[in-house]
Amino acid sequence: MQLDKIVAFHKALSDPIRVKMLVLLARGELSGQELAARLYVAPPTVTHHAAKLREAALIKERRERNTIYFAINEYFIRQNSAATVNLIFGACRRRTLR
Numbered sequence: 001m002q003l004d005k006i007v008a009f010h011k012a013l014s015d016p017i018r019v020k021m022l023v024l025l026a027r028g029e030l031s032g033q034e035l036a037a038r039l040y041v042a043p044p045t046v047t048h049h050a051a052k053l054r055e056a057a058l059i060k061e062r063r064e065r066n067t068i069y070f071a072i073n074e075y076f077i078r079q080n081s082a083a084t085v086n087l088i089f090g091a092c093r094r095r096t097l098r
Contacts (some may be wrong), residue, residue: 009080012056015039018049025059025072026094032068056080 013019017039024030024038032050036043051068053059057076062069 006080006084008056012052012058015049018053021049021053022058022072025070029069029071032070051065
């Protein structure tokens with residue numbers, strides 16, 4: 001995995017609201033309104049943070065009429081986490097970073 005993708009993954013996780021969103025979504029799909037209510041933030045705040053998570057492929061979304069539902073993308077979270085560990089400890093073993 002490319003270093004740029006790993007950095008983008010960690011940037012997406014660099015905000016407490018985004019981490020909280022992922023924790024809530026790990027329990028199941030939620031609408032933007034439900035996320036806003038549970039996080040005590042305005043719906044536009046959820047939209048902003050969801051865009052950052054979506055750009056890093058950490059969440060998926062689907063539209064049903066006027067409602068957007070968000071779901072966690074567990075595969076990409078696990079892949080990026082593993083790639084981070086492999087990069088850090090692989091570079092340590094190689095004693096170089098490319």
